[in-house]
Amino acid sequence: MKKEEKICEHCQQNFSISEEELILYKKVEIELPTLCFFCRIKLHLSFWMFGKFRKGKSDLSGESLITVLPEKTRYPIFTLTEWHSDKWNALDYGIDYNPDISFLKQLQNLQEKIPHPHQNGSKNTNCDWCDDVWNSKNCYLSRSMEECEDLFYSYRNLWVKNSIDVVICFHSEKCYDCGDCHNSYKLFYSRHSRDCINSYFLYDCRNCQNCFMCWNLRNKSYCIENVQYSREEYDKKIKSFQLGSYNSIQNYKKHFEEIAQKEAVHRQNFNFKNYNSDGDYLFDCKNCHNCNTINESEDSYNCIRGMRHKSDIDANGSWYSELIGNCSGCVNAYALKYSTWSSSRYSEYLDLCLECEYCFGCVGLKKKKFCILNKQYTKEEYESLRDKIIADMRKRKEYGKFLPYSMSTGPFNFSTSFLYFPETKKEDILKLGGYWEDINESHIEGMPTSELPDDIKDITDDIITQALICPETGWRFNIAENELIFYQANNIPLPRYHFDVRTKNQLKYLTVLKSYPYKCFYCEKDIMAYYLPEWNYQKIACEECYKQNIA
Numbered sequence: 267m268k269k270e271e272k273i274c275e276h277c278q279q280n281f282s283i284s285e286e287e288l289i290l291y292k293k294v295e296i297e298l299p300t301l302c303f304f305c306r307i308k309l310h311l312s313f314w315m316f317g318k319f320r321k322g323k324s325d326l327s328g329e330s331l332i333t334v335l336p337e338k339t340r341y342p343i344f345t346l347t348e349w350h351s352d353k354w355n356a357l358d359y360g361i362d363y364n365p366d367i368s369f370l371k372q373l374q375n376l377q378e379k380i381p382h383p384h385q386n387g388s389k390n391t392n393c394d395w396c397d398d399v400w401n402s403k404n405c406y407l408s409r410s411m412e413e414c415e416d417l418f419y420s421y422r423n424l425w426v427k428n429s430i431d432v433v434i435c436f437h438s439e440k441c442y443d444c445g446d447c448h449n450s451y452k453l454f455y456s457r458h459s460r461d462c463i464n465s466y467f468l469y470d471c472r473n474c475q476n477c478f479m480c481w482n483l484r485n486k487s488y489c490i491e492n493v494q495y496s497r498e499e500y501d502k503k504i505k506s507f508q509l510g511s512y513n514s515i516q517n518y519k520k521h522f523e524e525i526a527q528k529e530a531v532h533r534q535n536f537n538f539k540n541y542n543s544d545g546d547y548l549f550d551c552k553n554c555h556n557c558n559t560i561n562e563s564e565d566s567y568n569c570i571r572g573m574r575h576k577s578d579i580d581a582n583g584s585w586y587s588e589l590i591g592n593c594s595g596c597v598n599a600y601a602l603k604y605s606t607w608s609s610s611r612y613s614e615y616l617d618l619c620l621e622c623e624y625c626f627g628c629v630g631l632k633k634k635k636f637c638i639l640n641k642q643y644t645k646e647e648y649e650s651l652r653d654k655i656i657a658d659m660r661k662r663k664e665y666g667k668f669l670p671y672s673m674s675t676g677p678f679n680f681s682t683s684f685l686y687f688p689e690t691k692k693e694d695i696l697k698l699g700g701y702w703e704d705i706n707e708s709h710i711e712g713m714p715t716s717e718l719p720d721d722i723k724d725i726t727d728d729i730i731t732q733a734l735i736c737p738e739t740g741w742r743f744n745i746a747e748n749e750l751i752f753y754q755a756n757n758i759p760l761p762r763y764h765f766d767v768r769t770k771n772q773l774k775y776l777t778v779l780k781s782y783p784y785k786c787f788y789c790e791k792d793i794m795a796y797y798l799p800e801w802n803y804q805k806i807a808c809e810e811c812y813k814q815n816i817a
C-alpha cells in the first residue's frame with residue numbers, strides 16, 4: 267500500500283494518509299476518511315456536549331432534572347434512570363428502510379424521536395449538578411471525572427478530592443486553579459507539576475514543598491522564583507505577598523505567564539512511559555501515533571481523549587475499545603464503526619446503543635441483535651438489507667462517513683469540540699449543517715464582580731446569597747457555602763468570572779492538537795512541539811536535552 271493524498275471535504279486542505287494508517291484502516295475495515303485529521307476530531311467532539319448547566323423536566327414523567335443539554339433539543343430528554351428503565355422501548359420507534367431517501371436522513375429522523383438521557387455517567391452520590399461523571403461523590407458544577415470527591419467547577423479529572431477549578435488533574439487533593447497536575451496536595455495556580463505540596467504558581471516542578479513562583483525545580487523546599495530561602499525568610503515573604511487579594515493574584519498570574527515565556531524550559535511533549543509512540547499527553551502507550559491525551563493503549567492512530575485503545579483508528583473520547591474506527595464517545599466497543607455514544611460490537615452507524623451486536627443504523631437500543639433503523643430482523647434478512655443499504659449509501663457517497671453535524675447533540679459552541687477549536691466561526695458550522703446558540707443573559711440581575719471587595723478577608727459570609735455577574739459572558743454565578751469556606755481557609759480571593767470561562771481559560775494550554783516546528787533551545791535540533799507560536803515560549807527542549815538538563 268502506498269501513501270494517499272486527499273483533499274478534506276470540510277476545510278479543503280490537503281491531507282495524506284500514511285502507509286501505516288492504510289494498513290490499520292484495512293484491519294479495522296473502515297472506509298478511508300474524506301476529512302482531514304482536525305476536521306474528523308472537530309466533527310466527533312461536536313457530539314459531546316460542554317453545555318451550560320440548566321434545570322429542566324423529563325419529557326416522560328415531568329420529573330425535574332439538571333442537564334447540560336440545550337433548552338431546545340431535536341429529541342426528547344428522559345432522566346438517566348428513566349432512560350435505563352423498561353418504561354420505554356426503542357424498538358417501538360422502528361421504521362422501514364426507504365431506498366429512495368438518504369439513509370443518514372432516515373437515521374436522523376429516527377434519532378429525533380428517541381429520548382436522550384439527561385446526564386452521562388453512573389454510580390454517583392450527590393452529583394446532580396454534574397455531567398459525564400462516574401463513581402464520584404459530592405461534586406458540583408463539574409464535568410468529565412471518575413472517582414472524584416468534593417470537586418467544584420472542574421473538568422476531566424481522575425481521583426481528585428476537595429478541589430476547585432482544576433482541569434486534567436490526577437490523584438490530587440485540596441488544589442485550586444491547577445492544570446495537568448499529579449499527586450499533589452494544596453497546590454495552587456500551577457501547571458504541569460507533580461508530587462508538590464503547599465505551593466503556589468509552579469510550572470513543571472516535581473517533588474517540591476513550600477515553593478512560590480518556581481519552574482523546572484526538582485526536590486526543593488522554600489524557594490521563590492527558583493531562589494533558595496530559609497524557612498523563616500520564606501514564611502515572612504509569603505505573608506507579605508497579599509495572596510488574598512484578587513489584584514495581586516492577577517499580577518502574579520501575569521508574571522507566571524512571563525516566566526513560562528522567558529524562563530521555563532518546556533518539554534517537547536508530556537509523554538511518559540511510552541514505546542514507539544508520538545503525540546502529546548500519552549501515558550503507558552505502545553505503538554500509538556498522532557494521539558493526544560490517552561493512556562494504556564496500543565497499536566492505535568489518531569485518537570484523542572481516551573483510554574485502553576487497542577488497534578483503533580480515528581476514535582475520539584473512546585475508552586476500553588478494540589478494532590473500532592471513525593467513532594466518537596464509544597466505551598466498551600469492539601469492531602464498531604461510524605458510531606457515537608455506543609458500547610456495542612460488530613455494528614455500524616449507532617447512536618446511544620448499549621450492548622448490541624450486528625446492528626446497523628440504530629438509536630437507543632439495549633442488548634439487541636440484527637436490527638436496522640430500530641426494527642428487528644432475522645439474521646438472513648439483516649444481512650441482505652444491510653448490504654443493500656450499504657450499496658445505496660455508496661451510490662450517494664454517504665457510506666464510510668461519520669454521522670453529519672446535523673445529528674450532533676447540540677450547539678457546536680456548547681460542545682467539547684469548541685474547547686479544542688475555539689476559533690470556529692458560527693457561519694462555518696451552520697454551513698456544514700450544525701447548530702449554534704447565542705445566549706443573551708444581559709437581562710439577568712446580580713452584582714457585577716467589579717464591586718466585590720478586593721481581598722477575601724473583607725468578604726462577609728452573606729456573599730453566598732448574592733448572585734454575581736460574569737463580566738465576560740454576563741452569566742450569573744454564585745459562591746457556594748463550602749466553596750467560600752475553602753477560599754477563606756486557603757486565603758484565595760473570590761473568582762470574578764463564570765466557572766465555564768475559567769475552565770476554558772485553563773484548558774487552552776492543554777488542548778493543542780497541532781504541533782509546530784521549533785529548534786531545541788539546547789542543541790538547536792529541529793523538533794515539533796505542541797505549543798502555540800503566539801505563546802512565545804523561548805526555551806523548548808527536545809526530549810534528550812530536557813532529560814539531560816532538567817530530568
Ligand SMILES: [Zn+2]
Nearest residue numbers: 274277302305
Ligand atoms: Zn479539514
Ligand SMILES: [Zn+2]
Nearest residue numbers: 786789808811
Ligand atoms: Zn536538544
